[in-house]
Amino acid sequence: MGLLSDPSISTHNKLVDSLAKHMRKLCYVFYTAGVAWFMCLALPEFNHGTYLSENALSPGLVYPEIRIDANRLALQLLEELQRERKDHQSTTPHAWIMAKFNEFGLETYTHNFTLRYPFGGGKEFHGKNVYGILRAPRIGSTEGLVFSAPYRPPSSVHDEITASVPVLLAFADFARRKNYWAKDLVFLVTEQEQLGMQAWLEAYHDGYKNYHSSSSYLVAGSLPARAGSLQAALNIEVQDLEVDYVDVKVEGLNGKLPNLDMFNLVQRIMAREGVTSGYKHAPRKRRRMNLSPYEQNLRQMLAMLATQATGVPNGNHGLFHRYRIDALTLSAAKRVTNSNVKSNPSSATVPLLKSIEGISRSLNNLLERFHQSFFFYVIVHNDRYISIGDYMPALVALIACSFVKAYLSWSTLDAAERHAQQDAAGNETDPVVFYTKLSLPYGFVLVYLVVTLVIGYMGNVLPLQKYLMELSIGAGPLTLTMLIALNVAGIALPFYVVLPPGGLELLHICMLLVYGCALIVIGLLNFSLGFLVAVLSVPMVVALNPSSTNGALRGLARLWALLLNPMVVIYTVVLVLTFYEFPELTFQQLLLRAVTAVMDAVTFALIDSVIYGNWLYFAACTVFFPLWIICWTLALAKQSDNEISQAKLKTN
């Protein structure tokens, strides 16, 4: 027999045994190392300066040609649009935008879409996007670029960004008179925030597929004209023509990011044109805070992690990433009137227009899709980044705990069993140990795992059932009730189902393996989510030990497990956010307010998952919640004819 199949080589040897004794210490060392590594990444020695990998971009190779007359046009268009807005309080002045596109000589089209709102008896919302295509002279419509601007009616609750459309139109007018375009330019004005963009992209890429199936909530409609395969997109949100600074937003759906080259390109061109810009750029006042560079970097990293972890795009650009179109948002903030800063309104937008021109010309140069630079990165500073190779070790170190623990538990499992058996029936020999490992209740544990998974999966399915949606309760209460009911079921499960002997240990090992794999996968898809979940939950997972005899530690683990219940976590997060948002409320008001906010948050997450394909809700229901149920079971440690633990339970 060879090395692998030799039974005489035991899985437990001296080294493993001694390691198993210090298992918890080892795990905490891993945990600390992971977190410390991540903290270190904010140090300039650990991250890298950005550079442009794609030579074809050659930013700033050409002199900007857009002149002050474009600014004049933008001003004039803004005035016209402000007049139009008086007549369109809650709608988009489609006719005006179309007329302008037509006037500039673009092919102009409209796109209708319908949202079948699933809750509260079902309502239908209609929307309409307007887009103009500039057919490039140098290509037969095989490739295209998208320039989009969201339109918000005056009744919108969000920040006013009326100036985006005039800026877009002014650039379109300029671009129309140039003959160097090698990619069709699509100028798109969307409404209904991200819904319009999502509908447009779905219609562009899925065509008429959705129409026959009535199950989809967003009926994307059809597009009368297209511009080939879209290579990149730039979303423009301009609050006012007098721009103070530009915030570059990159985070997309499910934490996807545009190619780092595109971000760098924008940074370079903005710097060249003298526009203050940056990632998560804040107004001047807050920027003056005296923070050390390290602290600033760390804050920026954590801010990016927080935005990315939700998986919700922070601009219309985020929806492009799913179709492998690199996109980002230029969010230009309004200049606060300041007597020190004198600005000339007749040339205020020229730098912004010049940078848009520069970006578009660089994108126009692209021969291939963005593929050179990083798609997975964390921005530390406007010109510093951490690549996936540098940040993954932190996550791997955290998750390594669960795998190490799983291995050590598995290798010491028969030892523990042997001790138990020896206590019961005197001396036993090795073959019996081998036999006990095979006789563990695999089937029962598997069934248990499946049951927890089903409970979790219900969270996805139940709130969307036809008969429930037709009830007259709103979406929020409905979803929340469902989730709380499932939570109660999850909490009660270990009290009703008692595992057979050995089941708890086996379940523990299974849980560790599933947990580790799930976090690695989630961390690869969305590092921020994986990392944050790991930071919160790894200590609890390490502390969990169903066969432990230390009462205090078990109590602590139980408390921790309870605190990490997904619903509790969501409530805590929302509570903290509410506290910062409304500091004037009393504590009781705050608690109540947080409940309604949780209701909204859960509903929005569900709607995001069914309309946009955000998988945060799905992951929380189908991965985190079942894992939590298992953790909870392990923390309670109920197992039949395990007298010692039963007795301990009673004393507790």
Next chain:
Amino acid sequence: MIAELALTLLLLLSPLALGQTQIHQFQYQTDEQFHEELVVRPLASDHVNTYFQFTTRWHGVHKNLYHTQLTPRVIAEILQTYDVKELHIGLTQGLWRYETWGYPIVEATGGAELWAWFSSPNLTDDSVNKQWMRLANVFSGILCASLNFVDNTNSIAPKHIFRPQFMASGNRSHQFVRYATLPREIVCTENLTPWKKLLPCGSASGLATLLNSGYIHNTKYHSLGVKVRTLCDSDDPSNCLVELTQTANLVYDLKLLEQSNTDFSLRRLFGMGLNGYCEMASSSKIYVQLNEQGERFQLTPTPLEEVLSTVGGHNVLFGVYDIQQQFEGPGARLFNIAWIGPKGNSKREHTSPPPLYAHRYLLGNGQKHGRIATEVTNTHYEPLPVVLMELVPWYVHAYLHTLRISSKPQHLHEYTSNELKFSLLHYAPGKQRELPTHLEIGFMLPARSSALITIEVDYLLLKWLEYPPDANHGHYIGSAVIGSQLPIGRNYTALPLEGYLFQDSFNASQTAYTLTLRTEALIVSLPTPDFSMPYNVICLACTVVALAFGPIHSVATKLIIVERQTTIPRNLLRKVVHKLTTRFSQAIHQYCCQ
């Protein structure tokens, strides 16, 4: 059934009958004739179409092959060597926009397009394949285009869509057609120069002097074409005529000329005025469209002659400038025509789209599979027969069972679930790295409605050496070709089959007008590895792992047992046999070695 019959009837043109009179009319006085023509048509939304046509007719193929005066000898030789009776080459940059520009005089798809008819009594399919590749190679040299990439992996033999325009002696069963496109081909000055060299006057004089690369490549659409056909007398097979037509079709965008108004002139379009005509030319004419979009312009100088052409109930008014007349008399001068637009902001009029137009796009995301969707719209009030030909390259697998034709009335936005029926279907499945998928379908498109033809495709993972440079640019799928028969002549400007000059299209009313359209080409992103340092590292690491796996696996699972080397059997009988055989083999061995 009736529809099917109508369709096949419409498609079966009989060029033999049409052209017969033409041959007899042909004057035998001159062996060769050369004509140069320029057509200028203002289009909607400030675009101008200029179309150059240079026609050479040579009547003397069988007299002396090596003695041509105006026809390039290379063309004459090729026709003989490769049994080519008809040849079309198009080198195009850009896309013709049917909805705003109407139909072009000559159709072409983006990139390079090549099709040819072969006919000879003892041709077989295989020999035609060989001839075809040689022909493409020769023209690759003549036109400096990458036509040498045309081979059997991207060529097909269209069944229904192309009809021969030549007249050959002999029966029609010995006619073979081949078609190929190279959508990635980029057309530039390197193609224009050799193309101009095929002209009798070159670019020295005549209308060809206007073709300056600095100007004509700054257009929205430019297409160079070479068309050769042989016309033979059906009674006398040796009495043949070779017709070479060289076309340059350009569309200028007046907004790109960087001027404030919409005035234009020959000088502004081509960088210079006309300095004369080609002395070899029998006729040298400029046609200027005066009605429709041309109505808003005033011409200086005004044309000497005006011609009203009525084609299929559609009137077009042309002004004619005879250049030979203009340059009569001594003295060097330049001739220029200026179009002066109306002052002030002219109202943009709405142009009605032509009776039939088509678009194509790719649906689906990801690098695994997608759907090719072709949308054909009929704005006419009668149903139209439509034949669609798809050439799907081998790196994309198309599945016939997913082919659907859904239709919708024109005013609706969404396609309904009712499907149109095929009246003809020809499908030749592709083969990886060998054959492209060839699909031709025919159906009747109801009046005022659109049809959406979708077929699902899978993208293939290529071998690592099969990726072109710039692999992440994507791979091309050539345009679809759509054929139809229009009952009306609106927007229709193509030359009639028996004609060879632009003026032959005047008043050339027919019962039906053959139309072929080209759609957009598509770019697909095949699954592409990251051709960079990490990719190389992965390749290397995989190789190392693969090499290491074997020995490690055998060390881990196998046990080395030392066995005594005993080859002599224990049984007595076998011992004897063994001894004998070893002896015998040794003897043979020795014998052989000696």
